[in-house]
Amino acid sequence: MLKDITLGQYFPMNSVVHRMDARYKIVITLIYLVMLFWGQQIWSLAAGLIFTATAVFCSKIPPKMIIKSIKPIVPILIFTGLINLLMLDGGDVYWKWWVIRITEEGVQTSVFMIVRICLLIAGTSLLTYTTSPIVLTDAIESLLSPMKKLKMPVHELAMMMTIALRFIPTLIEETSKIMAAQKARGADLESGSIVQRAQALVPILIPLFVSAFRRAEELALAMECRCYHGGEGRTRLRKLQSGLRDYIALAITLLMFAGVIVLNAVLH
Amino acid sequence: MESLISIRDVRFAYAAGDETEQPTEVLKGISLEIQKGELVAVLGHNGSGKSTLAKLLNAILLPTSGSVQVDGMDTTDEARLFDIRQRVGMVFQNPDNQIVATIVEEDVAFALENMGVDPDEMRERVDEALKAVKMYDFREHAPHQLSGGQKQRVAIAGIIAMRPDCIVLDEPTAMLDPQGRREVMKTIKRLNRDYGITVILITHEMDEAAQCQRVVVIDHGMVRMDDVPEKVFSKVGEMKQIGLDVPQATELIHMLREAGYPLDPEIITEEACVDALTELFSQKS
Numbered sequence: 298m299l300k301d302i303t304l305g306q307y308f309p310m311n312s313v314v315h316r317m318d319a320r321y322k323i324v325i326t327l328i329y330l331v332m333l334f335w336g337q338q339i340w341s342l343a344a345g346l347i348f349t350a351t352a353v354f355c356s357k358i359p360p361k362m363i364i365k366s367i368k369p370i371v372p373i374l375i376f377t378g379l380i381n382l383l384m385l386d387g388g389d390v391y392w393k394w395w396v397i398r399i400t401e402e403g404v405q406t407s408v409f410m411i412v413r414i415c416l417l418i419a420g421t422s423l424l425t426y427t428t429s430p431i432v433l434t435d436a437i438e439s440l441l442s443p444m445k446k447l448k449m450p451v452h453e454l455a456m457m458m459t460i461a462l463r464f465i466p467t468l469i470e471e472t473s474k475i476m477a478a479q480k481a482r483g484a485d486l487e488s489g490s491i492v493q494r495a496q497a498l499v500p501i502l503i504p505l506f507v508s509a510f511r512r513a514e515e516l517a518l519a520m521e522c523r524c525y526h527g528g529e530g531r532t533r534l535r536k537l538q539s540g541l542r543d544y545i546a547l548a549i550t551l552l553m554f555a556g557v558i559v560l561n562a563v564l565h
Numbered sequence: 566m567e568s569l570i571s572i573r574d575v576r577f578a579y580a581a582g583d584e585t586e587q588p589t590e591v592l593k594g595i596s597l598e599i600q601k602g603e604l605v606a607v608l609g610h611n612g613s614g615k616s617t618l619a620k621l622l623n624a625i626l627l628p629t630s631g632s633v634q635v636d637g638m639d640t641t642d643e644a645r646l647f648d649i650r651q652r653v654g655m656v657f658q659n660p661d662n663q664i665v666a667t668i669v670e671e672d673v674a675f676a677l678e679n680m681g682v683d684p685d686e687m688r689e690r691v692d693e694a695l696k697a698v699k700m701y702d703f704r705e706h707a708p709h710q711l712s713g714g715q716k717q718r719v720a721i722a723g724i725i726a727m728r729p730d731c732i733v734l735d736e737p738t739a740m741l742d743p744q745g746r747r748e749v750m751k752t753i754k755r756l757n758r759d760y761g762i763t764v765i766l767i768t769h770e771m772d773e774a775a776q777c778q779r780v781v782v783i784d785h786g787m788v789r790m791d792d793v794p795e796k797v798f799s800k801v802g803e804m805k806q807i808g809l810d811v812p813q814a815t816e817l818i819h820m821l822r823e824a825g826y827p828l829d830p831e832i833i834t835e836e837a838c839v840d841a842l843t844e845l846f847s848q849k850s
Contacts, residue, residue, distance in 0.1 A: 431667045463667045466709035512662045519663035522623060522655040523676035523723060524647050530681045534674035534691065 306366075308426040313542060314356035315427045319436035321543040325550045326424045332554045333413050333420075338564055341557040342409065345416045348553060353419070358426050366422035367415055374411050381407035432537075434458045439537055452528025460516070468509065475504050569731055569763055570599040570622060570653070575631035577617055577786075591617045593786040594631070599765060601730070604757045606774035606794070607767045609783035610808045615767050618783065619735045622765070623653040636730065651680065654724030656734045660716035661708075664723075669711075670695065670704040673722045680727070694726035697760065698752050714745025718752055725756065731763040732756070738770065750776065771798070771812045775833045782807065795831035814838035 309315070314322075333345050353363055381403060388401030425433070438455035445451050479500050480486065486497050577592040591614040599605060609615040620626040621633050624640040635653055638645045654676075657663050666672040673694050677687045695701040698718040708716055717737055724732055734753065738746040750773055757764045766777060774780050780797040782790040784807045790797050798804065798811045801819040805811075811819070811833075818832045818841070826845060832838050 431671075459666060463665065463708065466707070467661055470709070512659075515657060515659060515662035516665070518625065519655075519657055519720075520665060520675075521625060522650060523665075523727070524650050524679040525675075526647070526679065531678050532681050532684055532687065533678055534671055534684060534687050536684055 306422070306425050307429045308358055308362065309429075310357045310427070312355060312357040312427070314352060314423070316542070317427075317546060318537055318539040318543045319428050319432045320440055320537055321539060321547055322424055322428060323433075323436055323440060325546055326420055328550050328554050329420050330417060332550075332557050333416055335554075336557040336561065338560050340560055342412050342416075344553055344557060346412070348550075349416050349419050349423070352423055356423060356427050358423065362426065363419050363422060367418050370414065370418060374414060377410050377414065378407040381410055430462050431459065434462070435533075435535070435537060452531070456528075464509075464512070467512075468505065471508060472501065472505055475501050567601045568598045569601045569603075569636060570597075571634045572597040572599075572618075572621070573632050573634075575618075575621060575628040575633060577614075577621065577626065578629050579617075590629075591786050592621075592628075595783075595786070595788055596631075597781065597788065597791070599731070599763060602757070602761050602763055603779060604754070604764045604777045605766065605779045605781060606777035607765060607781045607783060608769065608771075608774050608797075608809060610769060613783045614786040615783045616735055619655065619733050619765070619767050622731075622733050623650050623655055625655075647680070651676075651727050652729050653731045653733060654727055654729040656717070656720050656724055656732060656737050658736045658739050660713060660720050660740070663720045664708045664716060667707055668704075669700065669706050669708065669719050672708065672719060673704075673726050676723060676727045690726050690728070694722040697725055697756065698722045712745060713741045714748040717741060717745065717749050721749075721752060721756070725760070725762065729762065731765065733765045733767070735767045736769070737766075738768070738773065746770075746773075769809070771810050775812050782809070784808075794833055798833045799830040 329345070329348065332341070336342060336345070353360060382399060383397060383403065385403040385406050386398060386400055387403075388405075390398055390400050391404070392399040428436075434455050437458075438451055441449070441451045441454075476486065484497060484500060486494065486501075488494075489497070573596055575592055575595045576590060578588040578590040581588045595614075595618065607615050607618065617626065621628055621640065622635070624633075624646055627641055633640045635649050638649055640649055664672050665675050670691050673691045674687055677690060682690070692701065692704075695704055698721050700715060700718050700722060703711060703715065703719075708719065711719065721732070721734075721737075732753075737753075738749050741749060753764055753766065754776065756762045764777075766773065768774055775794050775798065777794060780790070780792065780794045781788060782797060782804075789807060790800070790803070798815045801811050801815065810816070814835050814837070815833050818828050818830065818838060822828050822830060828841055828845065832841055
């Protein structure tokens with residue numbers, strides 16, 4: 298059961314969005330996020346909505362998956378909605394009771410906030426649904442590479458992420474083995490208070506850590522045997538390649554962002 | 566034949582934990598010549614120093630005294646470090662702990678990426694290496710989806726992609742099931758036969774050693790025997806005294822010989838044993 302866990306939430310499909318250069322996808326997502334919070338008009342939100350819907354459609358990801366990704370944050374949505382609704386005062390008063398006043402501005406802002414957060418989650422989930430963690434790591438390394446001049450260990454960070462991704466399934470498997478071994482010796486992991494259950498985890502975590510350290514040592518040795526000496530002079534088997542579709546997508550995003558800025562300036 | 570690796574009077578001691586302790590000497594003067602294209606088994610029980618010897622061959626460890634030369638390059642020469650490591654590849658016991666990447670083909674490419682090989686040539690060498698270990702169809706799998714034997718073959722592919730002259734395998738089958746062992750042994754023998762790669766197989770499986778051309782027995786940091794497997798295993802008494810076994814077939818023949826039956830002591834394979842016994846029976850009857 299533990300073995301079947303998926304890494305990240307990558308949803309493999311053959312679509313335009315999946316085939317896009319991950320670097321462009323990251324940049325577009327970032328622009329999109331800024332745009333969502335920049336826009337103050339209903340039009341900019343509508344633009345965001347259409348943009349997201351189009352992207353989801355092109356990615357062939359079932360919309361159900363996107364809705365599923367929004368589910369965990371429903372409490373946050375309700376909370377932000379209520380705060381905005383009750384705290385903001387301005388415009389017509391729709392309803393009044395004791396100190397509570399529901400006003401035009403309150404309703405507008407709370408609806409805005411809810412839609413914004415939904416779009417934000419939908420957009421970022423789309424990035425992780427359509428890009429495998431390993432490609433994402435490569436893209437981050439490539440995007441951050443100018444930071445190397447500032448002595449930021451970009452290659453090392455990316456290598457750490459790759460190794461972490463590689464060893465997650467191995468360590469999960471190991472954890473279930475250790476758990477089975479401790480259960481066979483009578484360890485009780487499922488009952489008792491929270492404190493007791495936390496204490497029951499200690500005999501699982503200690504062997505897991507010991508073995509992780511041993512693995513790390515052996516892996517380092519194996520890497521040395523394969524001439525590893527950091528990021529200098531390294532080439533890659535798989536190059537990130539950008540093409541026409543990436544330029545078009547970026548151009549559309551930039552145009553939309555510009556539109557939102559203009560709308561903001563004109564209508565204010 | 567030409568010598569590929571020459572080990573001359575090598576001693577090695579691991580540094581002691583604290584100053585009052587004497588450093589423990591693991592290797593006590595080993596001299597060996599490994600020829601090009603050989604398939605050599607290094608036998609020894611736990612703590613005999615055989616893994617230490619393996620690590621000296623590609624400059625992971627440096628000898629305390631004596632010298633190790635790979636194709637004329639001394640392992641202490643830091644300028645040639647990556648040349649040496651590219652020529653003498655190493656495969657370890659646990660396949661899980663030597664696979665770096667999350668996709669099989671990217672792991673095979675790891676060494677080439679480190680060496681700065683051009684991406685187009687890299688593609689070619691990765692495919693070639695995967696085909697050589699018969700794992701090409703699994704090139705896009707994640708390592709955790711593979712069996713132990715398959716993972717070990719991926720690890721071997723990661724080494725042969727460097728096009729080494731020699732592969733050192735440190736108990737590569739110790740953590741595998743019988744099926745995985747057979748797969749890995751077949752792969753190793755094929756690489757030696759078809760690709761002419763020198764193989765140094767460190768093992769304590771007698772049946773694996775019996776399949777090699779030469780067996781070196783290490784005991785207490787010294788070379789005790791160095792001969793063809795038939796000769797080594799025929800010394801059943803000496804092997805037992807070192808704490809090593811002999812293949813089952815040899816053991817049976819040995820017991821029959823002690824009981825007075827005239828049999829060839831240099832039988833190490835099951836087939837040869839069966840033949841000899843059939844002959845013996847036909848003589849009797």
